[in-house]
Structure formats: C-alpha cells, structure tokens
Amino acid sequence: ITILLVSCQEDVYPTDNEQLSHEEQIVIRFSHVVGENTPKGMAAVKFAELIKERSNGHVEIQVFPNGVLYKDGEEMNALLRGDIQMIAPAISKITTLVPEWSVMDLPYAFKNADEVHTYVNSDVGQSLMTKLNAHNLFSMGVWDSGFKQLSNSIRPIETVQDLNGLRMRIMPSDVLSEQFSIVGAYPKRIDFNTVFHQLQRGNVDGQENTLTNITSKNLHSLQDYLTISNHGYLGYLLLMNHEFWNSLPEDVQILLIETLKEVQEWEWQLAENLTAERLEEMEACDCINIYNLSDEEKEEWESAFEPVYRYYAENYGKKYIQALPKNQS
Numbered sequence: 359i360t361i362l363l364v365s366c367q368e369d370v371y372p373t374d375n376e377q378l379s380h381e382e383q384i385v386i387r388f389s390h391v392v393g394e395n396t397p398k399g400m401a402a403v404k405f406a407e408l409i410k411e412r413s414n415g416h417v418e419i420q421v422f423p424n425g426v427l428y429k430d431g432e433e434m435n436a437l438l439r440g441d442i443q444m445i446a447p448a449i450s451k452i453t454t455l456v457p458e459w460s461v462m463d464l465p466y467a468f469k470n471a472d473e474v475h476t477y478v479n480s481d482v483g484q485s486l487m488t489k490l491n492a493h494n495l496f497s498m499g500v501w502d503s504g505f506k507q508l509s510n511s512i513r514p515i516e517t518v519q520d521l522n523g524l525r526m527r528i529m530p531s532d533v534l535s536e537q538f539s540i541v542g543a544y545p546k547r548i549d550f551n552t553v554f555h556q557l558q559r560g561n562v563d564g565q566e567n568t569l570t571n572i573t574s575k576n577l578h579s580l581q582d583y584l585t586i587s588n589h590g591y592l593g594y595l596l597l598m599n600h601e602f603w604n605s606l607p608e609d610v611q612i613l614l615i616e617t618l619k620e621v622q623e624w625e626w627q628l629a630e631n632l633t634a635e636r637l638e639e640m641e642a643c644d645c646i647n648i649y650n651l652s653d654e655e656k657e658e659w660e661s662a663f664e665p666v667y668r669y670y671a672e673n674y675g676k677k678y679i680q681a682l683p684k685n686q687s
C-alpha cells in the first residue's frame with residue numbers, strides 16, 4: 359500500500375482586524391458568473407496575472423469563472439461571509455442591496471460607456487459608491503460588459519409594442535422589471551447560469567443581454583430574432599468586503615488599486631472591441647434575424663419608457679436622474 363502524503367499550504371485569511379504579515383502569501387478568491395471569453399472573464403485573468411507578477415507571487419488572485427464556486431444570488435453572501443474575497447457582479451444585481459443603483463438600469467440613460475464612466479466618477483456617482491459602505495462593501499472600480507440587446511423566439515421586435523405579452527428573462531432589478539411590465543411584457547428573474555436552460559425549456563420567450571454574454575452562452579442558438587436596441591447599460595462593480603480590504607497591508611492595497619486602474623482602462627477597450635467583433639460574427643452567421651433600431655426609433659423607445667423614470671423618481675428620488683448626462687445642459 360502506498361500512502362501519499364499531500365502537504366498543502368493553507369490559504370491565509372485574516373482573522374478579525376489582524377493585519378496580514380508580509381511573510382504570508384495573500385490569496386484572493388475572485389468569483390464570477392460569466393465565461394472566460396467575455397470582457398469580465400478576460401480582465402479577471404489579466405488582473406490575476408499582473409498582480410502575481412508584480413508581487414512576485416506574494417499575492418495570488420484565484421479566478422473562478424462561470425459560477426463554478428458560487429452562482430448568481432450566492433456570490434454576494436459568500437463575499438460578505440468572507441468565503442471569497444472579490445466579486446464583480448452586474449450593477450443590476452447590487453440594486454437588491456442598494457436600490458438607488460438601479461438608475462444605471464434606466465432605459466436609454468446613457469448613450470455610450472464614456473457617459474457611464476463620467477457619471478460614476480461624478481459627485482452623485484460617488485454618493486452611490488458611499489451607499490455601499492453601509493453594506494460592508496468596498497468598490498474598487500467599474501468594468502463594462504456593454505449595452506444590452508433584445509432576443510426572442512416569437513417575433514421580430516421593431517417597436518416597443520412588439521414586446522407585448524413576451525416572457526423576458528431579467529436580472530434582479532425592480533427597474534428592469536418595470537421596463538418590461540410597462541410595455542406589457544412579463545419579466546422573469548432568472549440566474550444567468552440557467553438562462554440557456556430556461557430558454558430551451560420554453561419557460562421564457564426571450565432575454566436582454568450584451569452580445570458578449572449572449573454569444574458566450576450560445577443563447578442566440580435558441581432564439582430567432584435579435585434587436586440591436588442598445589437600450590441599457592450592463593456593467594460591473596469590483597467589490598471586496600471592507601474587513602478583508604482593511605486587513606490588507608497598505609502596499610498591497612496600493613498595488614491592487616494601481617493595477618486595477620490599468621486593467622480597467624484595458625477592459626473598457628476590450629469590451630468595445632469584443633462587442634464589435636461579436637456583432638460582425640452574428641451578422642455574418644446567418645443564424646438569427648437581426649433588426650437594427652434607427653436613431654429615430656430609439657427616441658420613440660426612450661419616450662415609451664418614460665414611466666420607468668417616474669417609477670424610479672417616486673421610489674428613490676430625483677437626484678440621481680437629474681444628474682444623468684441627458685439631463686445636463
């Protein structure tokens with residue numbers, strides 16, 4: 359009988375407010391729900407590589423993609439419990455904790471990602487960031503996925519009226535729910551990792567997502583119609599819990615923040631490039647019927663969604679809406 363003795367170095371986690379000593383390796387488990395071929399998936403790997411290299415292996419970021427460790431709806435609690443140290447959930451998913459963040463879900467709130475980045479850096483954006491503190495969350499930055507498009511298996515969507523009666527998958531956000539309800543569709547909150555299955559079973563007719571997310575999960579193979587509507591932004595907050603963040607030595611905090619700044623710029627460009635590539639591929643594949651909304655149609659859609667803004671203002675106040683780029687003169 360051969361007995362294999364495996365010695366494994368235990369991951370080092372801080373206890374209470376004890377600072378991690380410089381001799382111990384710091385392991386940061388970074389869990390997310392999308393594929394590795396998406397902007398978030400690729401940026402997470404790049405971030406891990408750079409940190410390993412720049413810390414000479416002292417800080418190790420272990421990336422767990424595709425919800426293999428924790429799924430949607432689980433990763434936030436796992437972060438707060440300290441079972442993982444970093445997540446990058448879609449902002450729509452943070453709205454269950456801080457509903458004011460759903461300003462980012464408002465249809466046609468932003469024309470492009472630059473507008474989003476400016477908004478997040480503005481005073482109101484920073485006051486949204488501050489609201490995370492009460493939930494023990496520390497935000498280290500914003501990554502883009504891009505703008506959402508609509509797909510379904512029932513009919514081409516050219517006007518908002520075409521959405522009437524469709525069962526549409528959404529992320530957990532009241533504003534996204536309103537967005538579909540007010541046009542007569544039926545929003546259904548479904549975890550990202552089961553969207554393919556639910557579409558396949560016919561439990562929903564369609565969904566909204568960015569092209570990189572749609573293609574990475576092959577959702578388009580189950581859908582007949584795609585509308586390039588660019589109606590809403592999908593992006594992420596890079597989150598740690600405050601205790602873990604505060605337990606890190608200052609030089610490690612600086613390394614993480616500086617590296618993330620660089621990776622963030624890289625990720626924004628990547629999201630833009632990958633989205634353009636995916637669109638070209640979908641146009642060429644002849645596998646789905648694509649409808650492009652014209653600028654004029656987008657304006658009509660934007661007015662049709664006006665009640666969603668009223669819903670937001672009534673529930674969460676006007677301040678965050680007034681500061682949107684389209685409301686600045």
Ligand code: LMR
Pocket residue numbers: 391392447448503529549550567571
């Ligand atoms: C979704 O649930 O559709 C997205 O939040 C997935 C992601 O993380 O991009």
